[in-house]
Amino acid sequence: MFNIMIWLHVIGAAGMGIYLIMPLLVGQATKLTGAGQEGLAAGLSSANRIAQYALIVQLLTGGYLMSQGDYSTLWMIIITLIFLAIGALSGIMGKPLKGIGTSIREGKSATAHIAKARVLSIIILVLYAAIMYLMTNPFS
Numbered sequence: 001m002f003n004i005m006i007w008l009h010v011i012g013a014a015g016m017g018i019y020l021i022m023p024l025l026v027g028q029a030t031k032l033t034g035a036g037q038e039g040l041a042a043g044l045s046s047a048n049r050i051a052q053y054a055l056i057v058q059l060l061t062g063g064y065l066m067s068q069g070d071y072s073t074l075w076m077i078i079i080t081l082i083f084l085a086i087g088a089l090s091g092i093m094g095k096p097l098k099g100i101g102t103s104i105r106e107g108k109s110a111t112a113h114i115a116k117a118r119v120l121s122i123i124i125l126v127l128y129a130a131i132m133y134l135m136t137n138p139f140s
Helices: 002-015 018-031 034-070 072-105 109-135
Strands: none
Touching: 002 034, 018 034, 018 072, 018 109, 034 072, 034 109, 072 109
């Protein structure tokens, strides 16, 4: 059972890997016009949704793995808080990603939505990198 959970946990981490390149992809939206921005935003919104499902896999498998290991309470609290922050920010990022497409369809500028999505994606990237480091280097 432990090996299956490890495998699922790694699959979940790979599913969240979009957050490693999300800031770069969101930044590309400024170089596109109209329909290109709308299409990129739709793709990023779908990728964000898939990563959120992977986050659920991480919650379930990570909870099991933490219960089986001997980790410090501080480490478990930090991991849980970072995990919750990633979940919250990725949910918040969904609105500006959808707003890009809405603005384009209404003939408005999507610059504000792109800027907000980019800032959120950078914060998520930093949190994701931090959680990957802490997962591979747990402290006692």
